[in-house]
Structures are given as C-alpha cells and as structure tokens.
Amino acid sequence: MSPAEKCPRTEALSALVDGALVEPARVALDAHVAGCAICAPVLAEFRQLRTTFAALPDVAPGVDFALLVDRRIAAAGVSKPKPKPKPQLRPQRWRWWQLAPAALGGAVSLSLGAYLGSALMLGSQVTAQPAELQMAAFTAIPPGALCPALQACNSMGR
Amino acid sequence: MLASDGSDGSEDDWVRRARAGDRKAFSELVRRHQNRVYRYLLRMLGSHDDALELTQDAFIKAWQALPQWQPEAQFRTWLFRIANNTALDALRRRKLVEFVPLEDSFDAPGSEPDPEHQALVTQEVRQLETSLKKLAPEHRQILLLREVEEMSYEEIGCVLSLNEGTVKSRLARARVALIEIRARSRS
Numbered sequence: 129m130s131p132a133e134k135c136p137r138t139e140a141l142s143a144l145v146d147g148a149l150v151e152p153a154r155v156a157l158d159a160h161v162a163g164c165a166i167c168a169p170v171l172a173e174f175r176q177l178r179t180t181f182a183a184l185p186d187v188a189p190g191v192d193f194a195l196l197v198d199r200r201i202a203a204a205g206v207s208k209p210k211p212k213p214k215p216q217l218r219p220q221r222w223r224w225w226q227l228a229p230a231a232l233g234g235a236v237s238l239s240l241g242a243y244l245g246s247a248l249m250l251g252s253q254v255t256a257q258p259a260e261l262q263m264a265a266f267t268a269i270p271p272g273a274l275c276p277a278l279q280a281c282n283s284m285g286r
Numbered sequence: 287m288l289a290s291d292g293s294d295g296s297e298d299d300w301v302r303r304a305r306a307g308d309r310k311a312f313s314e315l316v317r318r319h320q321n322r323v324y325r326y327l328l329r330m331l332g333s334h335d336d337a338l339e340l341t342q343d344a345f346i347k348a349w350q351a352l353p354q355w356q357p358e359a360q361f362r363t364w365l366f367r368i369a370n371n372t373a374l375d376a377l378r379r380r381k382l383v384e385f386v387p388l389e390d391s392f393d394a395p396g397s398e399p400d401p402e403h404q405a406l407v408t409q410e411v412r413q414l415e416t417s418l419k420k421l422a423p424e425h426r427q428i429l430l431l432r433e434v435e436e437m438s439y440e441e442i443g444c445v446l447s448l449n450e451g452t453v454k455s456r457l458a459r460a461r462v463a464l465i466e467i468r469a470r471s472r473s
Contacts, residue, residue: 137458138458138461139454139455139457139458141458142454142457142458142461143454143458145461146432148439148454173461173465174461174465177414177461177464177465178433180410180411180414181414181429181433181434182433183410184411184414184415184434186325187324187328188321188324189320189321189324189337189338189341191338192317192320193316193317193341193342193345194313194314194316194320195313196342197312197313197316197342197345197349198312198316200342200346201312201349202309204346
C-alpha cells in the first residue's frame with residue numbers, strides 16, 4: 129500500500145483545522161500528519177488560509193440600516209408582520225349536483241342488473257322441456273331417433 | 287433583571303417583541319446584525335452598492351417572515367439563511383457567477399485609498415479577496431460562514447440547509463478549490 133493510500137481524507141484535515149475532530153481521532157491524525165510528507169503541507173495550507181481569512185479587513189456599511197429598513201416598512205404600510213393565513217374551515221354546503229355522477233352510475237348499475245336478470249329468466253324458460261320429453265331419454269327410442277313403427281311413436285306423443 | 291418596558295433585553299425577547307409588530311424592537315435587531323449581514327453580502331456579491339441594497343432587502347424579508355420564525359431557531363442563523371438566499375437570487379438574476387477581477391470592481395468603503403489602511407492590507411489578503419471572487423458561490427458562501435462569521439458546522443448546516451457531514455465535506459472541497467485558485471494566480 130502506498131503512503132497516499134494510508135493518508136486520511138482531505139476532509140479530516142479540514143475538520144482538524146476547524147477543531148471539529150473528537151479526541152482519539154484528533155490525536156491519531158496529529159500523529160499521522162507529523163510524519164507524513166503528503167498531509168503535512170496540505171494541513172499547513174489549510175492553516176495558512178485560516179490565518180489569511182483572519183487578516184481580512186473588517187468592512188462597515190457606513191449607514192444605519194435600521195433607519196432605512198424602518199422607513200421602507202413604514203412606506204410599504206406593513207406595520208406588523210402578518211402571519212400566514214390559515215385555511216378557514218367553512219361549513220360544508222349541500223350541493224346536489226356534486227352527487228350527479230354517483231347517482232347516474234347507480235342508475236346504470238341497477239338497469240344493467242335488471243336487464244341481465246330478466247335475460248337469465250327468459251333463457252331458463254326457453255330451455256325448459258316438458259317432463260315427458262325429459263323422461264323420453266330413458267325410453268327404448270331416444271328423442272330424435274326414427275320410429276320403427278307408427279304405433280311406437282304415437283304412444284310417446286311424437 | 288427586567289427593563290422598564292418589561293423586556294429582559296435578550297435577543298429572544300427582541301425577536302418576540304418584533305414578532306408582535308414592534309418596529310422599534312425590530313430596529314434593534316437590525317442594528318445588532320447589520321454589519322455582519324452587510325459584510326457577508328458584500329463578499330458574496332463583490333459590490334458595495336449591491337450589498338447595501340440587498341442588506342435592506344434581507345431585513346425586509348426577515349420582517350415579513352418573522353411569524354414563521356421558530357423560537358428554537360437561532361435568530362442569527364435564521365437571518366443569515368434569508369441573507370444567503372437573497373444573495374443567491376441576486377447572483378442568479380445578474381448572472382454574476384463568474385466575477386471580474388477584484389481590482390476592477392471592489393468598491394467597499396473599507397478598501398478606499400487610505401494610506402493607513404493600505405499599509406495594513408498585505409498582499410496575501412488582497413490575493414485572498416481576488417481568489418474568493420473567482421470561487422464558485424457554493425464554496426464562497428460556506429467559507430465565509432466558517433472563516434469570517436465563525437459559525438459552527440451545525441450553524442452552517444442551518445443556514446445552508448445541509449447536514450453536518452455535507453458541511454464538513456463541502457468545506458474541505460472549498461478550501462482545496464481556493465488553494466488551487468491562489469496557486470494559479472501566483473504562478
């Protein structure tokens with residue numbers, strides 16, 4: 129493994145500069161950096177950056193924003209911060225037309241049910257056969273067969 | 287100890303009064319934070335005039351948003367969140383992502399030709415200001431909050447709506463990016 133692979137990530141060095149590492153990690157990283165030719169210059173650069181930031185000149189606006197802001201608030205007529213309007217709970221009004229789709233759907237379902245029901249009833253009547261014909265299946269001459277003699281079929285009503 | 291007006295003088299108390307519509311209390315809050323907000327916006331935008339205008343805008347937005355302020359939130363981080371969003375909106379609107387060199391545009395009062403002041407400003411600092419302007423806004427904002435405003439990772443997370451792990455990694459990337467820009471400008 130190369131030395132670079134053993135090195136901590138840059139964000140650990142950055143956190144070290146910020147004092148954001150907890151004790152065991154900080155001590156271990158300090159020890160590593162002390163003997164690492166790769167991490168030591170990076171840490172030095174980070175620390176130098178911090179020193180330079182600290183030396184940045186302070187800048188002052190030279191104006192009183194409180195006065196300017198207060199004037200703008202007064203000019204806009206906003207005398208008091210307004211809370212977000214909460215949605216008001218209004219009593220529900222009866223709106224008959226809102227039920228129209230449901231009523232239509234119900235009517236269609238009922239009609240369809242009645243139609244299918246009557247069709248089934250009719251179908252059962254068509255297929256119903258006289259009892260004697262149903263019993264004919266058990267006679268010597270099955271239904272649809274030719275009569276061997278006229279008398280043979282007359283007794284069955286054919 | 288309570289003041290004659292019934293306030294305890296703490297920042298939370300000023301905020302509570304401002305939320306109730308007390309403009310004087312809000313003015314007090316503006317005075318407490320105006321320099322920091324202005325300084326941040328100046329370094330984000332690179333222009334004194336823009337910073338003047340946007341500082342006012344940020345405070346007006348804060349006044350309007352006060353009812354949404356949660357007492358558990360720190361007022362400073364809440365305010366910086368508004369200021370930061372104001373700065374990013376302005377940068378997007380004006381397409382100032384790529385800044386012109388510092389010498390051409392930096393017109394902050396603090397850098398006016400004042401012999402005494404000039405003597406204090408080192409070459410390192412000038413170079414840093416130039417490099418900061420070349421930095422991506424997301425890197426610039428996090429570095430300013432950490433190095434100039436001295437915010438903790440948690441506070442930066444509140445301002446930028448980031449978790450602390452992201453703050454940590456973004457800060458490292460921002461530092462590396464700034465060091466690279468400085469190295470290029472030196473060479």
